[in-house]
Amino acid sequence: MKSLHAQQHPLADTDYQLAVLNQAEAAGAQLPAFATRLRETGLLPLRPTGISVMQINVGKMCNQTCRHCHVDAGPDRTEIMTRETMQLCLNALAQTDIPVVDLTGGAPEMNPDFRWLVEQISKLGRQTIVRCNLTIIVANPKYHDLPVFFARHGVRVVSSLPHFSASRTDAQRGTGVFERSIRALRMLNEVGYGVEGSGLMLDLVYNPAGAFLPGSQAGLERDFKQRLLREHGVVFNNLLTITNLPVSRFLDYLLESGNYTAYMEKLIAAYNPAAAANVMCRSTLSIGWDGQLYDCDFNQMLDLLVDAKAPQHIRDFDLGALTQRAIVINQHCYGCTAGAGSSCGGATV
Amino acid sequence: MEKPTYYNPADLAKFGNITEWQPEMGRKFFDYYAEVFKDGALTEREKSLIALAVAHAVQCPYCIDAYTTDSLQKGADEAQMMEAVHVAAAIKGGAALVHGVQMMNKAKELSM
Numbered sequence: 001m002k003s004l005h006a007q008q009h010p011l012a013d014t015d016y017q018l019a020v021l022n023q024a025e026a027a028g029a030q031l032p033a034f035a036t037r038l039r040e041t042g043l044l045p046l047r048p049t050g051i052s053v054m055q056i057n058v059g060k061m062c063n064q065t066c067r068h069c070h071v072d073a074g075p076d077r078t079e080i081m082t083r084e085t086m087q088l089c090l091n092a093l094a095q096t097d098i099p100v101v102d103l104t105g106g107a108p109e110m111n112p113d114f115r116w117l118v119e120q121i122s123k124l125g126r127q128t129i130v131r132c133n134l135t136i137i138v139a140n141p142k143y144h145d146l147p148v149f150f151a152r153h154g155v156r157v158v159s160s161l162p163h164f165s166a167s168r169t170d171a172q173r174g175t176g177v178f179e180r181s182i183r184a185l186r187m188l189n190e191v192g193y194g195v196e197g198s199g200l201m202l203d204l205v206y207n208p209a210g211a212f213l214p215g216s217q218a219g220l221e222r223d224f225k226q227r228l229l230r231e232h233g234v235v236f237n238n239l240l241t242i243t244n245l246p247v248s249r250f251l252d253y254l255l256e257s258g259n260y261t262a263y264m265e266k267l268i269a270a271y272n273p274a275a276a277a278n279v280m281c282r283s284t285l286s287i288g289w290d291g292q293l294y295d296c297d298f299n300q301m302l303d304l305l306v307d308a309k310a311p312q313h314i315r316d317f318d319l320g321a322l323t324q325r326a327i328v329i330n331q332h333c334y335g336c337t338a339g340a341g342s343s344c345g346g347a348t349v
Numbered sequence: 350m351e352k353p354t355y356y357n358p359a360d361l362a363k364f365g366n367i368t369e370w371q372p373e374m375g376r377k378f379f380d381y382y383a384e385v386f387k388d389g390a391l392t393e394r395e396k397s398l399i400a401l402a403v404a405h406a407v408q409c410p411y412c413i414d415a416y417t418t419d420s421l422q423k424g425a426d427e428a429q430m431m432e433a434v435h436v437a438a439a440i441k442g443g444a445a446l447v448h449g450v451q452m453m454n455k456a457k458e459l460s461m
Contacts, residue, residue, distance in 0.1 A: 165426040208421070215423040219393050223424050 001065040001174070003074040004249060011252050012072065014303040020255070021246060021331040027261040031268060034333045041273040045326035046282065051319065053284045055102040055344070056081070056089055057297060058114060060289065062106040063139045066160075066173045068207065070247040070301050073106040080106070081289040083113045085314070089287055090120050092317035102284075102344060104131040104297060109143060122153045129156045131205075131344075135177055137184040147191045156201040157193055158240065158344075159185075162209050164227035172209040185234045194236040202235075205346075207242045211259035213266060213339055214241035217347040240346030243267075245298050245335035267334040275341030278348035281327050287314050295327045297344070298335075304328045361411045394423040401430060402437040 004012040011017055024031055038044045059080030062073035093101065101121045108114055108130055121128045130150065137146050150157055159181075163169045166178035173181075185194075185202075192198035206220055214220070221239035228234040244250045246264065254260040286294040291314040294300040305312045310325040341348030368375030386396050397420045404412030420430050 163424070163426060165428070167428075168426050206424075210421060212418050212421050216388070216393060219388060220424045222392070223394060
């Protein structure tokens with residue numbers, strides 16, 4: 001499977017995606033503006049509560065081409081962050097008390113300077129989260145020691161595993177992904193990840209393999225823990241439920257499968273003011289592979305830069321100005337405010 | 350205009366409207382309904398799969414739509430959902446067949 005970008009698909013154009021998302025009416029259904037709901041909740045303009053997570057997207061290159069990927073990542077994507085841009089991120093980090101750096105991609109480990117970056121974050125005494133797709137660990141011998149490397153730096157590993165059954169995982173992430181993910185999880189367990197008392201955190205991410213919302217995080221976590229232990233001898237710490245946002249390849253899937261309108265209606269009907277108050281963009285700064293600044297990784301993939309009154313590139317980092325910014329919102333934001341809420345850290349309510 | 354049918358998928362979302370003509374009973378029903386499906390001695394996923402099986406037994410298209418979606422949301426996979434439908438089929442089929450004993454009893458009563 002090729003990325004939308006490589007296919008020269010119309011949805012590779014973010015203006016086109018935004019035009020689709022901003023149709024106030026689709027298939028006869030009214031889709032009210034997210035800004036209207038936010039105003040009713042008393043949260044417009046949406047402001048940060050502080051910045052506790054610096055999320056760095058180190059590139060779109062990935063060994064997988066998942067059907068729901070909002071990054072449109074894949075082996076054919078070559079955009080990756082240079083060491084110079086990483087240094088700018090580290091310079092900014094050093095000026096602040098931001099405690100957590102969340103590394104994402106693509107498969108962040110494919111960036112040749114990935115390990116260097118983790119080492120530098122460690123030296124600054126900050127916690128690193130890596131969003132590891134698991135299969136990268138077994139993709140090539142040069143990645144087999146990643147669990148040991150992660151453990152050495154106390155990296156918190158957050159990995160996607162959309163289901164405890166192979167059929168539903170492979171439907172979203174590609175044939176054979178489940179089996180390779182289980183192999184990688186065992187390698188992480190072997191060095192202590194997910195094992196009680198080790199202090200090495202291994203969280204799994206559940207996101208629905210289709211046009212429906214995630215169920216209760218606690219209930220799914222219980223089922224995942226039982227099934228993965230019983231059938232595969234695998235342990236982990238927390239399950240994080242994440243709602244798929246109608247962006248890029250998941251938007252393509254919704255449109256192609258005829259589920260777009262019903263899915264948007266579902267998100268809108270499930271709007272939860274408490275989840276709106278807890279959205280992750282209020283405490284996150286998202287940095288693109290080229291150093292540009294965004295309110296979240298989804299805005300990044302829609303080319304929605306932070307508000308122009310704030311610095312828009314990491315070289316101009318100014319914590320005060322960024323903390324005062326008005327967060328850029330659009331229709332996809334309904335994905336983070338539905339039901340129990342959704343964020344890179346799972347449910348928010 | 351689409352040809353009208355007895356079942357309209359859009360009506361499922363209007364289920365709550367039944368309270369308009371009898372608010373008290375409707376409200377009590379929905380409160381009870383919400384209570385039934387909470388995590389308890391059975392998990393939410395187990396309850397959703399039971400509801401899916403019953404939906405097939407009572408052949409309610411609204412319920413099949415609702416509890417297919419709900420089972421997926423609660424984390425059920427295809428094998429679990431199809432096994433639930435087989436449970437419904439086994440009980441429906443068994444319910445017909447077990448009356449075969451009554452038929453046999455009556456036939457024997459009437460026969461030499």
